[in-house]
Amino acid sequence: MKTKLTAAALVAAALSLSALVPVAAAERMVLAPAPAIDAPLAKGPLAKAVFAGGCFWGVEAVFERVKGVKSAVSGYAGGAKATAIYEITGTGMTGHAEAVEVTYDPAVVSYGTLLRIFFSVAHDPTQLNRQGPDSGSQYRSALFTRDAEQERIARAYVAQLEKAGTWKPKIVTTFEGPKPFYAGEGYHQNYLRAHPTQPYIVYNDIPKVEGFRRLFPQLWSEKPAA
Structure with missing residues (x-):
């Protein structure tokens, strides 16, 4: 009789599998220092931040x-709304970067902490117009700061x-800067959880998740954001 695995069980299995294969993504992980300049944790409305660091799945x-993160949405930033389409963005001629819009509770996690995670495990900020096996300006490392405060914190941290x-x-x-973010196609959302055993995911992206859990255990949430 076949056993039906839950999505959580599949992800757990894939995390274990990732430890058995060569992992390029894990080779460049660095525990970056905490930001010297940051916004203090404070109650208030949910905030948004947009990060581009290669393939948006990882x-x-x-x-x-x-x-403290309430949602993470894969999409596009840097170009026009009309070209915020996966196949068009893939030409590298739209100005878009594959990006992720993070909605977070500023009483739980700060923008500076999100930056620290971004530079430590989410991508390699020394790769110009590429990340790992993916090349083109759509895979560039970029920060689309939403306001002057984010810009100040981001520049100080870099x-x-x-x-x-x-x-x-x-x-x-x-x-x-605050260029518009456009949500990506539905099939790109929660891609890792939907396809945890896909070779690209196992080799390139699950190591990032595992690296985050290992380097930032105090920030790890067992339950992923909606």
Whole structure:
């Protein structure tokens, strides 16, 4: 008789499998220092932040496991609404980057902490217009800050990382301001949880999730954001 596995069981199995294969994504993980400049935790309305760091599947999968994150949505930022389509963005000619919009509770997790996670495990900020096996400007490292406060914190943190020599060679992350974010197609959402045993996911993205759980246990949420 066949046993029907739950999505959680499949993800757990894939996490175990990832430890048995060579993992390029894990090789560049670094526990970046906490930001010296950050917004204090404070009660208030939910906030949004947009990160681009290569294929949005893995970036989304990391952020949806962060305590205080309410949602992580894969999509596009940097270009026009008319070209916010996967196949068109894939040409690298739209100005878009694959990006993830994170909605979070500022009383639980700060923007600076999200930046720390982004630079530590979600992507490699030294790769110009690429991440791992994916190349093109649509896979660039970019921050789409939503307001002046996020911009201030983000620029200060990158300067802090560069001064500390956390990443070598140079960080190539771009600051692209509050450009609109457009949610991606439905089949891209929660992609890792829907396809935990797909080879691309096992090799490139599950190691990021496992790296986050290992390096930031205090921030790990057993239940992913909706």
